[in-house]
Every structure is written in structure tokens, then in C-alpha cells.
Amino acid sequence: LIKLEAIRKTYVMGDTEVHALAGVTLEIAHGEFVAIMGSSGSGKSTLMNIVGCLDRPTSGRYWLAGDEISRMSVNELAEIRNSQIGFVFQNFNLLARTTALENVELPLVYAGVSAKERHRRAAQALEKVGLGTRTDHTPSQLSGGQQQRVAIARALVSAPKLILADEPTGALDSKTSVEVMALLQELWKAGITVVLVTHEPDVAEFAARVIVVRDGLVKEDRRQTPK
Amino acid sequence: LIKLEAIRKTYVMGDTEVHALAGVTLEIAHGEFVAIMGSSGSGKSTLMNIVGCLDRPTSGRYWLAGDEISRMSVNELAEIRNSQIGFVFQNFNLLARTTALENVELPLVYAGVSAKERHRRAAQALEKVGLGTRTDHTPSQLSGGQQQRVAIARALVSAPKLILADEPTGALDSKTSVEVMALLQELWKAGITVVLVTHEPDVAEFAARVIVVRDGLVKEDRRQTPK
Numbered sequence: 001l002i003k004l005e006a007i008r009k010t011y012v013m014g015d016t017e018v019h020a021l022a023g024v025t026l027e028i029a030h031g032e033f034v035a036i037m038g039s040s041g042s043g044k045s046t047l048m049n050i051v052g053c054l055d056r057p058t059s060g061r062y063w064l065a066g067d068e069i070s071r072m073s074v075n076e077l078a079e080i081r082n083s084q085i086g087f088v089f090q091n092f093n094l095l096a097r098t099t100a101l102e103n104v105e106l107p108l109v110y111a112g113v114s115a116k117e118r119h120r121r122a123a124q125a126l127e128k129v130g131l132g133t134r135t136d137h138t139p140s141q142l143s144g145g146q147q148q149r150v151a152i153a154r155a156l157v158s159a160p161k162l163i164l165a166d167e168p169t170g171a172l173d174s175k176t177s178v179e180v181m182a183l184l185q186e187l188w189k190a191g192i193t194v195v196l197v198t199h200e201p202d203v204a205e206f207a208a209r210v211i212v213v214r215d216g217l218v219k220e221d222r223r224q225t226p227k
Numbered sequence: 228l229i230k231l232e233a234i235r236k237t238y239v240m241g242d243t244e245v246h247a248l249a250g251v252t253l254e255i256a257h258g259e260f261v262a263i264m265g266s267s268g269s270g271k272s273t274l275m276n277i278v279g280c281l282d283r284p285t286s287g288r289y290w291l292a293g294d295e296i297s298r299m300s301v302n303e304l305a306e307i308r309n310s311q312i313g314f315v316f317q318n319f320n321l322l323a324r325t326t327a328l329e330n331v332e333l334p335l336v337y338a339g340v341s342a343k344e345r346h347r348r349a350a351q352a353l354e355k356v357g358l359g360t361r362t363d364h365t366p367s368q369l370s371g372g373q374q375q376r377v378a379i380a381r382a383l384v385s386a387p388k389l390i391l392a393d394e395p396t397g398a399l400d401s402k403t404s405v406e407v408m409a410l411l412q413e414l415w416k417a418g419i420t421v422v423l424v425t426h427e428p429d430v431a432e433f434a435a436r437v438i439v440v441r442d443g444l445v446k447e448d449r450r451q452t453p454k
């Protein structure tokens with residue numbers, strides 16, 4: 001499903017270069033559950049943004065479901081993102097002036113789903129992450145962990161084939177984290193591919209494969225029995 | 228140092244009321260190291276915002292270093308915040324268009340410190356959190372955990388008497404978290420009062436007292452031997 005070849009991402013700052021990704025080559029098959037770990041600044045979010053078609057590499061090639069992404073236009077990329085990928089951003093990226101329900105409905109608006117059906121599915125997604133009583137709150141009227149859960153509900157509501165989650169439990173207490181991980185595991189068993197970034201070993205245990213990133217390179221790539 | 232009496236914070240949403248804090252009474256003495264824990268949405272950030280003079284309670288009284296905060300004007304509160312408290316926000320609250328160095332200098336600008344001295348102290352604070360090579364990056368050019376560390380450096384740079392940190396290691400890997408906690412512990416041993424919100428038991432172990440919040444109330448309050 002995901003094939004990266006010699007992917008580099010370099011930022012030029014004045015006369016220095018920051019090698020956010022320094023040559024990553026890896027493949028992730030349909031139906032895998034992968035955890036990406038690594039220290040702060042090692043390149044995890046940069047990698048996720050390239051896989052999620054939100055950013056282009058400086059060099060190297062990327063195929064998603066057989067299509068070479070580097071050859072696509074901005075519109076084609078947006079189409080792929082909206083129809084195939086559910087993304088939980090590290091900083092949530094919620095719309096500030098709309099309610100939790102409206103934020104979660106957004107992918108369904110893109111998909112042309114009717115208003116009645118959108119409300120029903122968004123309310124159900126919020127219920128699944130324990131926010132049934134917060135549907136009409138705007139992001140500033142929600143706690144940090146509640147905002148994160150709205151971002152998670154939004155990523156799941158359109159039943160995407162691929163879920164990319166950047167630290168989806170970062171703002172959650174252990175009990176709520178376990179509920180979210182159980183939900184992701186349920187989706188995985190139903191056939192969805194899940195790639196998540198986490199710095200918590202307890203969360204990584206739910207995955208079947210762990211990739212460790214350091215200084216923009218893949219340092220470890222191992223299989224494990226998921227929890 | 229901190230004395231809260233029957234503190235309530237109620238939000239009115241249409242015809243429902245959200246009791247973010249439902250009557251909190253507690254005292255924290257000078258020089259304590261307290262960890263506040265509790266599930267997502269339990270009221271921790273609301274409590275921190277009231278203690279940090281960023282928000283007023285709906286009812287109840289709050290004394291900081293003997294002064295009753297409820298009687299102060301907006302200007303007096305701003306003065307106390309800038310001169311006595313270092314705050315690490317759950318969502319960092321960095322200025323988007325200024326560099327890491329300038330963000331960290333901000334409390335020193337308020338304190339009227341000379342430009343040369345500000346640069347020196349801000350650079351030193353960034354060094355302490357491992358960001359010596361990122362001083363000229365703006366927040367969007369930093370990883371999530373790097374942004375969090377800029378927020379931490381900013382809270383420490385003016386050597387405040389009270390540090391309030393809302394989930395200061397939420398975006399950090401274990402190794403970086405331990406470095407940040409060691410730094411906070413060092414400041415504590417030098418006499419600074421530290422109150423931090425965390426959902427990670429490993430982080431709470433550095434504190435000498437743990438307060439557990441649930442549904443806007445204090446459910447547990449226990450002493451422990453810090454790590």
C-alpha cells in the first residue's frame with residue numbers, strides 16, 4: 001500500500017541544512033498495524049506528512065496503492081487525502097469556530113454525504129470516543145484530551161482505508177488511551193491499515209510492527225505480537 | 228503559597244451547565260512539588276488556569292502568597308503572572324511569527340531586562356532543554372516536542388518562584404521527558420514551587436505529593452517519596 005524509496009526532506013535555513021529525513025526506504029502492506037517511534041525531532045511527523053500526501057519530499061519516490069504520488073497535481077493529492085486517508089494531526093488542526101460535531105462532519109461534507117446522514121455518523125463517531133455530551137462545544141470549550149478525541153473521531157468518520165495518527169494519545173490519560181487504542185485495533189481487525197506515531201511503549205504494544213526513526217533515518221524495523 | 232477555598236467554575240451552555248470545577252478546597256505550601264492527575268476532562272487545566280491567574284472562578288476564593296486574587300484588577304493579575312509565575316501551557320501558546328529565542332525572551336522583555344542579557348539567558352534556557360541548535364526556528368519549523376520544550380524554556384527563563392506546567396512532557400519521548408523532569412527537580416531543590424499536571428505515572432513519581440481530580444473535585448491527595 002505504501003512504498004517509500006530513498007525519501008529525503010531537507011530544509012535550508014540560511015547557510016545550514018536540516019535533514020529532517022535523510023533517506024528513508026520502506027514498505028507497508030495493506031492491513032498492517034505499524035507504530036513509528038523515535039525521539040523528539042527525529043523525523044516522525046515529517047515522515048507521516050509525506051505518507052499522508054500533505055508534504056512533498058525533497059527527493060526520492062513514493063507510491064500509494066500503486067500510484068506514484070510525486071507525479072500528481074495538488075488537486076489529485078487533495079482528492080486522495082480526502083477519499084482514502086484519515087489523519088490525526090499532532091496538533092489536532094480543528095476548525096476553531098465550529099463545533100465538535102461540525103468538525104467531525106467535515107470529511108463527509110467533502111464526500112458529498114447528505115446533512116442528515118452526516119449528523120448521524122459524526123454523532124456516532126463522537127460517541128465512540130466518549131464525547132457524546134460535548135458535540136456542541138467549540139475547540140476552545142473542550143479540554144486538551146477532548147480536542148484530541150474530536151480529531152480522532154474526524155479521522156475515522158469516513159471509514160478510510162488508511163489511518164495515519166500522529167501521537168493520538170498524547171493528551172489522554174491511561175484509561176482513555178486504552179479505549180482509543182481498542183477502537184483502532186477494532187478497525188484494524190476489520191481490515192484498515194493503521195500507522196501511528198507514538199512515544200509511549202504501552203501504545204506501541206497494540207501494533208504488529210515497530211519502526212524506530214533517528215536523525216531522519218530508519219534505525220530499527222521489527223515485527224511483534226500485538227497486545 | 229496557594230490557598231483555594233470552595234472554588235467552582237461553571238460554564239453555561241444554552242440550558243445545560245458544565246461544572247468544570249465543582250468545589251475545590253486545597254493548599255499548596257512554598258517549596259512543594261505537586262503532581263495533579265485525573266482523566267481527560269476532569270478539570271485539571273481549569274484548576275491550573277485559576278491558580279495561574281489566567282481565569283477567574285465562578286465562586287470561591289483564592290489567595291496567592293497571602294494576596295486575595297479575587298479582589299485584584301486585570302492589571303494587578305497580569306503583573307503577578309509576569310513577575311512570579313512561569314506557565315507551561317497544554318497547547319504551548321507560542322507566538323507563531325517569532326523565533327524560539329524571541330519566544331523564550333518574552334518574560335524578560337516584560338521584566339525590563341537588557342537585550343544583551345535577554346539573548347544570553349534565553350539561549351542558555353534553550354540549551355538546557357536541548358534546543359541550542361534550533362534558536363532561530365519559528366514554531367512551524369519545529370517538531371511538536373521541540374515546541375513544547377520552547378514553552379518550557381520560556382516558563383523557566385525568568386527564574387519564577389512558582390512553575391505551573393500543564394502536561395509538560397505530553398509531546399516528548401521517554402529520554403527527553405526524563406531530562407525535562409530532572410531539570411524541574413533541580414529547580415525544586417533550589418526552592419522553587421512546582422505544580423504540574425500529568426497523565427503519566429512515570430512523571431508523577433518525581434513529585435512529593437499527588438492530587439487526583441475527578442469531575443471537578445479533588446478525589447485523592449497523598450504524599451509520596453519523590454524519585
Ligand SMILES: Nc1ncnc2c1ncn2[C@@H]1O[C@H](COP(=O)(O)OP(=O)(O)OP(=O)(O)O)[C@@H](O)[C@H]1O
Nearest residue numbers: 141143144145146238247267268269270271272273
Ligand atoms: N469554555 C468552556 N465552555 C464549556 N465547557 C468547558 C469550557 N472549557 C472547558 N470546559 C469543560 O470543562 C471540563 C474540564 O476541562 P479541563 O480543560 O479542565 O479538563 P482537563 O482535566 O485539563 O482535561 P485534559 O486532560 O483532556 O486536558 C471539560 O469537560 C470541558 O469540556
Ligand SMILES: Nc1ncnc2c1ncn2[C@@H]1O[C@H](COP(=O)(O)OP(=O)(O)OP(=O)(O)O)[C@@H](O)[C@H]1O
Nearest residue numbers: 011020040041042043044045046368370371372373
Ligand atoms: N519547516 C521546517 N524548517 C526547518 N526545520 C524543520 C521544519 N520542520 C521540521 N524541522 C526540523 O526537522 C526535524 C524533524 O521534525 P519532525 O516534526 O518530523 O520531528 P518528530 O519526530 O515528529 O518530533 P516530535 O516527537 O517532537 O514531534 C526537527 O529537528 C525539526 O526541527
Ligand SMILES: [Mg+2]
Nearest residue numbers: 045090370371
Ligand atoms: Mg512530531
Ligand SMILES: [Mg+2]
Nearest residue numbers: 143144272317
Ligand atoms: Mg487539560
